[in-house]
Amino acid sequence: MNPDTSVCRRCGMPLAYDAYLLAAEGRPSSPDPAQCRHCATGTEIVDRTGQSADNKWILDLILRTYQAKSSRGTRAVASALGKLPGALPSGIRSLTDLVNSVPEKRSGSVDAMVLYSGGKDSSWMLIELAQRQGLNVVAWMLDQGYQSPAAIKNAEALCNKLGVELVIAKPERDPMDTLFRLGFGVNETDDPDLIRAAMTYGSACWPCFATIAAQATLFCRDNDVAFCFIGTQKGQNRMDLAGSPALSGGALPPVTSLLDKFVAPMREHARATAPDSAELLATADCRSVLIPFYEFVEKPPFPEQIADLERAGWHMPRNTGACSTNCMMNELGRKVMRNQYGFDLYQIIDANERRLSDSPEPAPVAALDEDAVRRGAKLMELTPVERLKFGVDE
Numbered sequence: 001m002n003p004d005t006s007v008c009r010r011c012g013m014p015l016a017y018d019a020y021l022l023a024a025e026g027r028p029s030s031p032d033p034a035q036c037r038h039c040a041t042g043t044e045i046v047d048r049t050g051q052s053a054d055n056k057w058i059l060d061l062i063l064r065t066y067q068a069k070s071s072r073g074t075r076a077v078a079s080a081l082g083k084l085p086g087a088l089p090s091g092i093r094s095l096t097d098l099v100n101s102v103p104e105k106r107s108g109s110v111d112a113m114v115l116y117s118g119g120k121d122s123s124w125m126l127i128e129l130a131q132r133q134g135l136n137v138v139a140w141m142l143d144q145g146y147q148s149p150a151a152i153k154n155a156e157a158l159c160n161k162l163g164v165e166l167v168i169a170k171p172e173r174d175p176m177d178t179l180f181r182l183g184f185g186v187n188e189t190d191d192p193d194l195i196r197a198a199m200t201y202g203s204a205c206w207p208c209f210a211t212i213a214a215q216a217t218l219f220c221r222d223n224d225v226a227f228c229f230i231g232t233q234k235g236q237n238r239m240d241l242a243g244s245p246a247l248s249g250g251a252l253p254p255v256t257s258l259l260d261k262f263v264a265p266m267r268e269h270a271r272a273t274a275p276d277s278a279e280l281l282a283t284a285d286c287r288s289v290l291i292p293f294y295e296f297v298e299k300p301p302f303p304e305q306i307a308d309l310e311r312a313g314w315h316m317p318r319n320t321g322a323c324s325t326n327c328m329m330n331e332l333g334r335k336v337m338r339n340q341y342g343f344d345l346y347q348i349i350d351a352n353e354r355r356l357s358d359s360p361e362p363a364p365v366a367a368l369d370e371d372a373v374r375r376g377a378k379l380m381e382l383t384p385v386e387r388l389k390f391g392v393d394e
């Protein structure tokens with residue numbers, strides 16, 4: 001049976017995904033077969049973060065609180081500003097809670113690590129952060145075995161130029177590939193929570209991001225890291241299963257908050273089916289808090305962003321597919337998803353962004369870069385049976 005590939009005519013949300021989530025949450029389905037429930041019921045869009053031009057000043061306030069010997073001044077400012085109506089974009093719930101969640105500066109600790117892929121968004125973020133005076137930044141990358149050589153070259157050149165230390169963690173290939181295969185095969189389990197998570201976080205992206213989140217906590221603990229910056233776009237920051245903004249709790253979330261979401265279910269699945277691979281998902285306690293950078297700093301339009309990056313010596317890789325500027329498996333992961341579920345996670349991310357911005361018509365569902373799909377399949381040494389099953393070969 002072919003999966004349903006239709007999307008909401010307003011926001012572009014895959015309708016199969018919308019229906020799956022609503023059923024899982026025991027909510028009524030959408031009253032309009034051509035729209036998702038969110039659009040069909042005119043659900044009020046309370047989160048207007050996407051429309052606020054620039055929240056950079058809030059990030060400045062966070063970093064100033066961290067640098068200050070006494071945070072009393074910035075806490076007073078936060079408390080006063082937080083009371084002004086309309087001062088806060090509503091994706092950020094409480095300035096006081098935000099400022100109160102800033103960790104203390106300790107000697108010998110790393111101020112900030114960046115979850116760094118070498119791709120365009122984390123590279124642009126790194127440039128912005130490295131220019132902040134007095135902030136000791138380390139770029140931390142997971143090479144899951146499928147980073148484009150061009151992305152690693154970009155990372156090395158950029159870190160060198162910025163004077164930022166680059167740390168690359170490289171897990172063993174076999175257990176890492178096992179995790180990817182687990183992600184690809186989630187649809188064959190009968191666990192609705194696992195399936196929902198794979199749909200939301202991505203067949204290939206979920207195992208990768210779970211490993212990043214887990215191993216980042218080890219680095220955070222060992223280096224007493226205060227801030228962990230993440231360069232996910234706004235639509236991704238709403239990809240927790242409830243679709244709520246990353247900062248809706250008010251405070252900066254602890255890095256360990258990623259563990260329940262991304263790591264624990266994948267680790268349990270791995271422990272039950274391929275225990276060796278579960279070891280890649282070992283975690284540590286740490287005090288680091290997460291800063292979703294693009295909730296605060298507006299990403300420039302694509303051509304400007306690329307121009308900024310190229311001025312800094314970064315070059316667009318040519319082997320990663322349409323939705324990634326670092327990973328050679330990304331397009332294969334999308335193919336697997338479309339074949340199994342009828343959609344891929346980028347459609348969900350984009351739909352979340354459209355809901356934020358109220359922009360009119362959804363873009364048509366774009367075709368995949370089949371060359372990139374086949375390259376990924378070859379790199380991963382998929383068997384002929386797997387290639388058929390995942391739709392790589394017709």
Ligand SMILES: [Zn+2]
Nearest residue numbers: 008011036039
């Ligand atoms: Zn919709």
